[in-house]
Amino acid sequence: MKSTIAELDVEALIASLGECLSKQMDERGLRDPLLVGIHTGGVWVAERLKQRLAISGALGQLNISFYRDDFSRLGMHPEVRPSQLPSTEDRDVILIDDVLYSGRTVRAALNELFDYGRPRQVLLGVLIERNGRELPIQADCRGARIELAPGQRIKLTGPSPLRLELHTVDV
């Protein structure tokens, strides 16, 4: 089912994302999963999901700046907060981001996850899944799926309250 931006309520999206992930955790038999948010929106969403899914242990935070594929075009991001992640060796990882768009951020995040060890499996959960994929990457769970025009960007602002904003850029 596809939603329009006007219908999007962040709390409801987190609830349905959480529900889907909880079901996946049961079906796939996830043991003591490691919840990892992609900086910054994904970390906010992951913090909310942590309570909802009753996941113990520290939240992993991934900053993919060093793994981006546009470094040589855009250069260093001025404020890079280092990733904080325990070893991912043999862990069940639930990777969380706010918006899945081109798929490049998730590609970078997967590469970085593997530099902390070899995870047993990785699930991807996103608050919003939009059209415009440039890589063969899909989410396992999403809060909502929306259809946007090529120049439209959706962005999560926060951390409290969490809000979704729609922008239009030149393409």
Add this chain to the structure above:
Amino acid sequence: MIPVHDLQLDPQGNLRHFLTVEGLSREWLVRILDTAESFGSVHERAVKKVPLLRGKTVVNLFFETSTRTRTTFELAAKRLSADVLNINVWVSATAKGETLLDTIRNLEAMSVDMFVVRHPDSGAAHFIARHVEPHVSVINAGDGRHAHPTQAMLDLFTIRRHQADFSRLKVAIVGDLLHSRVARSQIHALKILGVPEVRVVAPKTLLPVAVETLGVRPFHGLEQGLEGVDVIIMLRLQKERMQGALLPSEREYFRCFGLTPERLARAKPDVLVMHPGPINRGVEISSEVADGPHSVVLEQVGHGVAIRMAVMALTMGRGQ
């Protein structure tokens, strides 16, 4: 001649080369320190590298011997996934009469992206920076008596890890300031970051003429110079550069200027003792102090990798 600060920054204000800290803004120095902080944990992971400079080629071009600086630059480049060529020129082509520019042109023909240069002549890295192709960056790893900016930055990084507030620090730089490019870069960096009191402590023969013009307080006695300081930076007595009778003997030097536990007691109780290495034990510093609880000498070496990663990432990641 192009002024150095114009040479270091590109027209968009990005750091293109890193030749000296002189002329760089406080914001730039803080950005280098913050970027180094973000690289600080890479060595703790299962895979000790990030793919930032994958496919880039870094040349370590050393016209002077060095172990620590060259290996930490090499490790920094490798942790960023760059390919590294180590060229020791004193045993290479220039020994056969090739000029510096010929050496650079030949290496450029092999599509390299960065030169890390150490040279016994002041200004050598600047000279190379003026002549390289637009996409190539140059990092000064020490030129003559002029500058050693990455060493100064790693020292500041080490100080910041222990003392967050630079605006209240008293720092003493002790030893052979006359021959020290490290000291010159440290003084500039400390002043740019707002350290109010930088002291230089040395016998008259080892202090540059008119050193006060750099904004430092000279002391000719170690005891007074160390009184109440937060940080002591010891310099290596550069025996290989000592021509002429600047000192009576090494033993005499240690008697007057060697850092011993008794003299250390003059400084603040939580004083940091730093040394860029290699240490001459029993000449400028006693082993008790070099290996003692105040010493952060080995920490400095580790920080050298993070600082060099930061400078490489910032200069190579300029965007287009």
